Amino acid sequence: MSLNFFDFWKNKKVLIFGHTGFKGSWLVIFLNLLGAKVYGYSLKPSKENLIFNKLKLENKVCRNFYGNINNLIKISKFIRNCKPEIIINLAAQSIVSKSYKDPLLTFNSNFMGSVNILVAAKNFKFIRAILMITTDKVYLNDVSKYVYSENDKLGGADPYSSSKAASEIAIHSLKESFFNNQSSAFIATARAGNIIGGGDWCQDRLIPDIIKSYLFKKKIKIRYPYAVRPWQHVFEALFGYLMLSKRLYEKKKYSLGAWNFGPSSKSFISVMDLLKFVNIHRKLNINWSLEKKRKFKETKILRLKINKAKKFLGWKPLLNFEQMIDLTFDWYEKLKLKNFDLYKYSQNQIRDYIKNI
Numbered sequence: 638m639s640l641n642f643f644d645f646w647k648n649k650k651v652l653i654f655g656h657t658g659f660k661g662s663w664l665v666i667f668l669n670l671l672g673a674k675v676y677g678y679s680l681k682p683s684k685e686n687l688i689f690n691k692l693k694l695e696n697k698v699c700r701n702f703y704g705n706i707n708n709l710i711k712i713s714k715f716i717r718n719c720k721p722e723i724i725i726n727l728a729a730q731s732i733v734s735k736s737y738k739d740p741l742l743t744f745n746s747n748f749m750g751s752v753n754i755l756v757a758a759k760n761f762k763f764i765r766a767i768l769m770i771t772t773d774k775v776y777l778n779d780v781s782k783y784v785y786s787e788n789d790k791l792g793g794a795d796p797y798s799s800s801k802a803a804s805e806i807a808i809h810s811l812k813e814s815f816f817n818n819q820s821s822a823f824i825a826t827a828r829a830g831n832i833i834g835g836g837d838w839c840q841d842r843l844i845p846d847i848i849k850s851y852l853f854k855k856k857i858k859i860r861y862p863y864a865v866r867p868w869q870h871v872f873e874a875l876f877g878y879l880m881l882s883k884r885l886y887e888k889k890k891y892s893l894g895a896w897n898f899g900p901s902s903k904s905f906i907s908v909m910d911l912l913k914f915v916n917i918h919r920k921l922n923i924n925w926s927l928e929k930k931r932k933f934k935e936t937k938i939l940r941l942k943i944n945k946a947k948k949f950l951g952w953k954p955l956l957n958f959e960q961m962i963d964l965t966f967d968w969y970e971k972l973k974l975k976n977f978d979l980y981k982y983s984q985n986q987i988r989d990y991i992k993n994i
Contacts, residue, residue: 835968
């Protein structure tokens with residue numbers, strides 16, 4: 638990797654919204670490794686925020702605030718006090734099943750949360766770059782088209798997907814209205830695939846379900862065994878986010894707009910194939926059954942085109958499927974050890990990943 642990338646992040650002031658979540662926690666670790674000054678705004682962590690709690694990441698940020706993303710006054714005050722140069726928004730209600738149970742919470746978090754951040758940020762000239770993370774599920778589910786590029790139509794048949802698609806439209810409109818000249822903060826959105834990695838503990842996600850089944854000897858239920866997903870390790874997505882944030886900070890015009898970050902074509906596999914691979918490769922012997930009463934719809938096939946990120950950022954996926962699985966399950970194996978420095982181990986996983994860049 639170019640030394641310029643490391644030099645860039647040293648002492649940069651970065652505000653992460655949603656820093657207690659799975660991806661947010663790994664981003665805190667990544668940015669600390671790069672020497673950045675990290676600030677965090679998020680809801681108070683729960684039991685699901687495994688990696689944030691276990692690694693005591695509250696102590697790894699310069700300033701930490703627990704609050705609702707829909708409180709414009711508190712967001713504005715926190716931004717004013719921290720004076721971040723770069724904002725990365727990962728705050729979201731990201732569980733599809735939960736979006737059916739509580740659609741209002743989902744839209745408030747994903748749509749209005751994004752609006753609040755940008756409305757607050759428009760008043761501060763010290764902010765140079767804003768990256769808003771959405772999802773690969775923002776695309777209109779066209780059964781005749783399974784590979785989506787950034788210019789494809791937005792849609793969403795479930796509350797989660799539609800809340801994220803709506804946020805993309807809102808982000809674009811606010812950018813055009815209030816961040817429309819060279820002196821304004823540059824804004825982009827990032828859409829990543831199904832992210833896996835150590836520390837994810839959320840409900841209704843395949844890898845956490847497999848880990849819980851292994852640890853607690855419980856059979857897991859599979860909703861759509863033949864659904865194909867763009868499985869991607871968290872390091873791949875975060876490195877893409879950081880590369881894009883750097884270009885936004887540098888005010889590169891090509892950095893504006895939407896960006897896909899997905900895996901290589903070999904990592905587009907079905908839920909069933911992933912489960913079989915994990916069972917054989919990691920010798921877990923996970924038992925599963927088909928969930929007969931499917932409570933909500935899901936996209937059967939989802940693939941992303943990543944040509945734009947390859948061409949303009951020089952970003953590309955580096956890990957094959959086996960490496961992604963090993964990085965993920967090795968982390969959980971270390972979690973079981975007593976008196977083990979899991980934070981240092983997590984940093985070393987990132988170091989080893991960076992060596993391949």
